[in-house]
Amino acid sequence: MSVAELPRVRGKLKPHAPLAPLVWFKSGGAAEWLFEPADAADLQQFLRDLPADVPVMALGLGSNLIVRDGGVPGVVVRLGKPFATVERLDDLTIRCGGGASGILVSSAARDAGIAGVEFLRSIPGTVGGFVRMNGGAYGREVKDVLVEADVVLRSGEPVTLSNTDLGYTYRHSELPDQAVVVSATFRGQPGEPAAIQAEMDRIAASREASQPLRSRTGGSTFKNPLPSKAWEVIDAAGCRGLTRGEAQVSEKHCNFLLNLGSATSAEIEQLGEDVRTRVRAHSGVELEWEIQRVGQPK
Known part of the structure; x- marks a missing residue:
């Protein structure tokens, strides 16, 4: 899809835009097109005039997201300042x-x-x-x-x-x-x-104490299988510290996956599936992904 086939915009429209720098895991491929609209009207006009068969995905801070290594087809919309x-x-x-x-x-x-x-x-x-x-x-x-x-x-x-x-x-x-x-x-x-402010400080301190905030991570990986907590069934299944390539289950909070350095998105996602398999075998609990997984494998 060439730029000539796309609607004109007042914001920024970039082809083959790397997404790894924009997501917390720092892994994954590129967006076919990355669009940062100038305002809501710019976004409305772009989507109205964009061919209906072109997929569109919104991207925020990229914290709860695995972008697969083959990248994301179509248009990724990122709302900026x-x-x-x-x-x-x-x-x-x-x-x-x-x-x-x-x-x-x-x-x-x-x-x-x-x-x-x-x-x-x-x-x-x-x-x-x-x-x-x-x-x-x-x-x-x-x-x-x-x-x-x-x-x-x-x-x-x-x-x-x-x-x-x-x-x-x-x-x-x-x-x-x-x-x-x-x-x-x-x-x-x-x-x-x-x-x-006191309540915000309490929340911040609690997160700092219990979560690997300074790591390349995606946040909570799986939804809590209520009434249990996801980390409890993951820990009970022996997954704390489990690795696949450069991806690891956090030892600090085992509902967090980490990129230890150069993990691919495929390694991170497969590690999550390894955890699901072990938990299913141990407790019969079927963990459901909370992290969104988008794009195509390489």
């Missing part, structure tokens, strides 16, 4: 751009005296990913605070979806396939900034 915004609507409500990080959202809410979104401080991603995956931690989920989300469908049509429209369940939503979340409105409750 124009979408990294937080706007206070009233005493309890903020509207956040799809590219805003959890730290930015929780900090802006703190400054506005809005409690209830502190948990977003602990999720290494952006609003678009939070909305899509019903991101959660420390007893809270996006469904607990989301009012509505502004979305651009694959057709280029802008729509607003309510909390109910998104049909939230554990780490899942009914967000339409290939849709891009451009903003979300969250509502909290009254709080004192000092108390909100």
Whole structure:
């Protein structure tokens, strides 16, 4: 697909764009095209005019993602600085751009005296990913605070979806396939900034103590097989520290996979499948991937 076949844009459109530098695992192939729209209107026009058979994928901070080594066909949409915004609507409500990080959202809410979104401080991603995956931690989920989300469908049509429209369940939503979340409105409750900051500090300290934050990792690998925790069944199956090539199950938190240096995405993904096989054999538990795996094998 040549540039001549693509719609004109006001943002940045790059061919054969390496994705490894943009994802936490630092592995994987390139995007056929990487598009960073100038604003929501630029995104709408591009998707409207893009041939309908060209696949589209949204990319946030790349924390909960394995990009396979053969790369991603079609267009990867990355929301940059124009979408990294937080706007206070009233005493309890903020509207956040799809590219805003959890730290930015929780900090802006703190400054506005809005409690209830502190948990977003602990999720290494952006609003678009939070909305899509019903991101959660420390007893809270996006469904607990989301009012509505502004979305651009694959057709280029802008729509607003309510909390109910998104049909939230554990780490899942009914967000339409290939849709891009451009903003979300969250509502909290009254709080004192000092108390909100104290809760954010508690969450940050807890994460630092229990998770391999300074490693090349993708975050929580598998969904918790409720009522159990994923790390518990992985540890019980003897997988702590398990390796495949340069990929390893973290010894600090065994629901995290690590790239020790030069692991391929294939090694990381296969290590995850090794863990699933061992857990199934040990306890009968069928672990379900939480990390998204996209693209083609090499």
